[in-house]
Structures are given as structure tokens and as C-alpha cells.
Amino acid sequence: MSKWYDDFQVLKDIDLSVAFxxxxxxxxxxxxxxxxxxxxxxxLEEHQKGSITxxxxxxxxxxxxxxxxxxxxxxxxxSFNLFPHLTILENCMLPQQRALKRTKxxxxxxxxxxxxxxxxxxxxxxxxxxxxxxxxQRVAIARALCMxxxxxxxxxxxxxxxxxxxxxxxxxxxxxxxxxxxxLCVTHEMGxxxxxxxxxxxxxxxxxxxxxxxxAFFSNPQHPRTKEFLGQxx
Amino acid sequence: MTELLNSLFGPFYGNMIGLLLSAxxxxxxxxxxxxxxxxLLGLMLTVLKISPLKPLRWFATAYIWxxxxxxxxxxxxxxxxxxxxFFQIDVPAWLAAGTALTLFTSAYxxxxxxxxxxxxxxxxxxxxxxxxxxxxxxxxxxIAPQALRIATPSTVGFxxxxxxxxxMAYIIDYNDLMRWGKKIANSQLDGAEPFIVFPIVxxxxxxxxxxxxxxxxxxxxxxxxx
Numbered sequence: 001m002s003k004w005y006d007d008f009q010v011l012k013d014i015d016l017s018v019a020f021x022x023x024x025x026x027x028x029x030x031x032x033x034x035x036x037x038x039x040x041x042x043x044l045e046e047h048q049k050g051s052i053t054x055x056x057x058x059x060x061x062x063x064x065x066x067x068x069x070x071x072x073x074x075x076x077x078x079s080f081n082l083f084p085h086l087t088i089l090e091n092c093m094l095p096q097q098r099a100l101k102r103t104k105x106x107x108x109x110x111x112x113x114x115x116x117x118x119x120x121x122x123x124x125x126x127x128x129x130x131x132x133x134x135x136x137q138r139v140a141i142a143r144a145l146c147m148x149x150x151x152x153x154x155x156x157x158x159x160x161x162x163x164x165x166x167x168x169x170x171x172x173x174x175x176x177x178x179x180x181x182x183x184l185c186v187t188h189e190m191g192x193x194x195x196x197x198x199x200x201x202x203x204x205x206x207x208x209x210x211x212x213x214x215x216a217f218f219s220n221p222q223h224p225r226t227k228e229f230l231g232q233x234x
Numbered sequence: 235m236t237e238l239l240n241s242l243f244g245p246f247y248g249n250m251i252g253l254l255l256s257a258x259x260x261x262x263x264x265x266x267x268x269x270x271x272x273x274l275l276g277l278m279l280t281v282l283k284i285s286p287l288k289p290l291r292w293f294a295t296a297y298i299w300x301x302x303x304x305x306x307x308x309x310x311x312x313x314x315x316x317x318x319x320f321f322q323i324d325v326p327a328w329l330a331a332g333t334a335l336t337l338f339t340s341a342y343x344x345x346x347x348x349x350x351x352x353x354x355x356x357x358x359x360x361x362x363x364x365x366x367x368x369x370x371x372x373x374x375x376x377i378a379p380q381a382l383r384i385a386t387p388s389t390v391g392f393x394x395x396x397x398x399x400x401x402m403a404y405i406i407d408y409n410d411l412m413r414w415g416k417k418i419a420n421s422q423l424d425g426a427e428p429f430i431v432f433p434i435v436x437x438x439x440x441x442x443x444x445x446x447x448x449x450x451x452x453x454x455x456x457x458x459x460x
Contacts (some may be wrong), residue, residue, distance in 0.1 A: 067368055073364075077364075081357040083362075083380075085379050146362075147366060197330070
């Protein structure tokens with residue numbers, strides 16, 4: 001699969017298949033196309049060449065019903081993007097009611113269940129701005145999980161957080177990984193990668209440069225670009 | 235009402251103020267027609283302006299550009315005097331005035347609302363998409379409620395412009411506050427000189443507009459706090 005912004009090619013012949021239950025960490029320098037790659041998977045971005053198939057739904061440029069695939073794929077953003085005019089619980093309920101046509105009672109029950117899972121049920125009546133960054137990001141994870149997606153995408157979920165809040169979000173993600181969720185995470189948290197990833201992918205200049213299990217990735221990187229990158233961040 | 239005014243201001247001024255107040259109702263009706271008509275049309279234009287289809291966006295842009303560039307007075311002349319003569323038809327003053335103000339209001343309102351919609355961060359659209367909302371659901375449930383809060387103070391503020399704008403409709407013989415004020419001021423009666431009548435007329439306009447102005451300020455403050 002390839003993608004261009006006008007003349008500039010951001011993704012170059014990406015070839016990647018992900019098995020159910022697989023946990024993948026994508027890392028690389030900024031501008032390497034890692035965010036763009038996962039944003040293509042729920043059609044927030046369009047690719048121009050090649051094909052993407054998510055859960056038997058094939059994505060194409062200008063496709064008619066991208067909602068269909070988005071209901072199968074949850075996404076967590078770097079900047080949380082909670083809905084500021086809705087309470088925490090309403091943030092979790094509204095998508096279920098509108099996109100899945102669940103009743104209010106069902107949505108409430110499921111919403112509370114996932115807020116408990118991310119350990120903030122007591123904040124359910126507050127508004128996003130009343131919560132810390134780490135709490136907001138956990139709500140964002142709960143909101144995505146309420147749709148009961150098959151795959152979860154994380155786009156630098158801890159990059160906008162104060163250092164002391166990173167671990168609460170990572171713990172939530174580790175718990176999710178251990179429950180068997182298929183996950184693709186763009187992150188620089190190498191501890192997380194080492195702990196839960198089945199595969200670590202390194203991207204540079206729009207290409208997948210290296211892809212291996214975390215053990216091999218960290219102890220014996222093959223590509224000079226990967227070595228250089230790991231040398232800088234570890 | 236008449237008795238009350240007479241006992242407060244004497245028979246002459248009581249009568250005059252009674253006439254002006256009764257003319258004020260036509261100012262209010264015209265203002266309401268312009269808010270409602272202009273609001274609905276403005277809403278449609280706003281949707282066209284942000285729609286994914288280029289021809290619709292062009293149409294809305296041209297419309298807004300056209301009606302923001304024509305003076306309101308010109309619109310009133312065109313609709314109230316130009317069209318009846320050109321097509322040899324009878325257009326009642328209220329219809330011409332209502333249409334002119336609706337066109338004027340819709341062009342401005344849609345720009346205010348489009349600005350508010352565009353001020354909502356892109357991340358909100360993306361979050362709505364990512365949880366599987368359609369474009370319309372996203373607009374209705376996520377973007378519009380946030381934009382509404384931002385746009386309300388300036389919308390209320392613009393209502394004041396509309397009320398004041400209705401005063402120009404006297405030029406095509408719409409029987410509003412302004413026209414009656416002018417009639418009385420022209421009457422040559424002692425005590426009904428322009429320097430007496432027009433301040434009273436101005437005071438009535440002030441009483442219509444000032445509460446809206448306070449409300450708009452109040453909404454603005456509330457918005458900053460939330």
C-alpha cells in the first residue's frame with residue numbers, strides 16, 4: 001500500500017499483515033509515516049495505491065461507508081479528543097447509541113462496565129476538563145472499547161501526558177493486551193513494547209525498515225537506521 | 235393602555251406614545267420574521283458551505299458574497315420598488331421588507347455559524363469519525379453543540395443589527411415604528427417637532443435592543459467561564 005500527499009509520498013509500498021490477537025508496536029522518527037499508517041486502517045486517511053483489508057472489509061479511496069470499518073476499529077489519539085460538551089459517561093454512551101443503535105439503558109450499562117475496567121467509574125458524571133490527562137486518556141480508551149471493536153489503534157497515546165501519568169495509561173493498555181485484543185500502537189514507550197508486543201515495527205521515511213519480535217529488535221537490530229534510532233532513545 | 239398613557243403623559247403625548255408603541259409591534263414582527271427566515275436560510279447556507287460537494291459550496295459562497303455586498307437599503311428598493319414596477323405586480327411592503335431582511339440576515343448569520351463550526355478542532359471531527367458516526371451524526375451530535383455555544387453571543391448580537399435594520403423599511407412604506415415617528419414628526423403639530431418625536435422613537439428602539447445587548451454580554455461571559 002502507498003500513500004501520497006500531493007507529490008510527496010508518505011507511505012511507500014507498505015506490506016503488513018496482522019493476525020487476530022496480535023500486538024504490534026510501531027516506532028520510528030517523527031515524519032516517518034507511522035501515524036499516517038494506522039490512520040489509514042480506519043480510513044481517517046485514504047491510501048492511493050494498493051489495498052487494505054480490515055476484518056474482511058476492503059478499504060478503498062472515496063469509499064461509501066467508512067463507518068462500517070470504523071465500528072470494528074477503535075482508535076485512541078495523542079490528544080485524547082474527548083467530547084468536551086458531554087460528561088464522561090455520555091462520551092462513552094453517545095457513540096453506542098448513534099453508531100450501534102443501542103438503547104440508552106444498554107449504552108449506560110456498557111459504558112459503566114468499561115469505565116470500571118479503566119478504573120474511573122466514580123468520575124462518570126464529570127466533564128472531560130475536570131479530569132487529569134491520564135484520566136482523560138483512560139476515558140478515551142473506554143469510549144473506544146464500548147464499541148466492542150475487533151482491533152484497537154493507539155496513536156502516541158502517552159506523548160501528550162505528564163510523565164507521572166504515563167504509567168496509568170500504559171497499565172490500562174497492558175491489561176487490554178493481556179485480554180487478547182488485537183492492537184497496533186504507535187509509541188515510543190519501549191518498556192511497553194518489550195513487555196507486550198508480539199512484533200515491533202520500525203519505520204523510516206515512509207517504509208517499514210525492520211519488523212521482528214521485541215527480543216531480536218532490541219538486542220540485535222539489523223538495519224543501521226534502527227540501530228541509530230534505538231541508540232538515541234534508549 | 236390608552237388610559238394609562240393618557241394619565242401618565244397627558245392626552246396629547248399619551249396619544250402620540252400610544253401610536254408609536256402600536257407601530258412598534260410591526261417593527262417586532264418584521265424583526266422576528268427576519269430572525270426566523272434569515273436563521274433558517276442561514277442554517278441551510280451553512281450546511282451547503284461545509285458540504286463535501288463543490289458546486290453547493292460555490293453556490294453558498296456566491297450567495298453570501300452577493301448579499302453581504304449589497305446595502306440593505308438597496309435590497310429594499312429593489313424588492314419593494316424595482317420588482318413591482320419591472321414585473322407590473324403588486325408586492326406588499328411587509329413581503330418586500332421581510333424578504334430583503336431575510337436575505338440580508340441569512341448571509342451574515344451563515345458566516346457567523348460557519349466561523350463557529352470551523353473553530354472546532356479537527357480532532358473532534360476525527361474522534362467522531364473514529365467511533366463510527368456518519369458525517370451528519372458527527373455534525374449534529376458532536377460539532378454543532380460545541381459550535382452553538384461559541385456562536386450564540388454573536389448571534390444574539392446580530393439580532394440587534396436586524397432590529398435596527400428594520401427601521402429602513404419605512405422607505406418602502408412599511409408601517410413600522412420609524413415610519414410612524416416620521417409621520418408624526420412631519421405633522422406640523424405643536425409639541426410634535428422632530429426634536430421631540432425622534433428621541434422618543436430612539437428610546438423605544440433602545441428598549442428593544444438593550445436587553446439583547448445585555449443578554450449577549452452575559453452569554454459571552456458564561457462562555458469564557460465554561
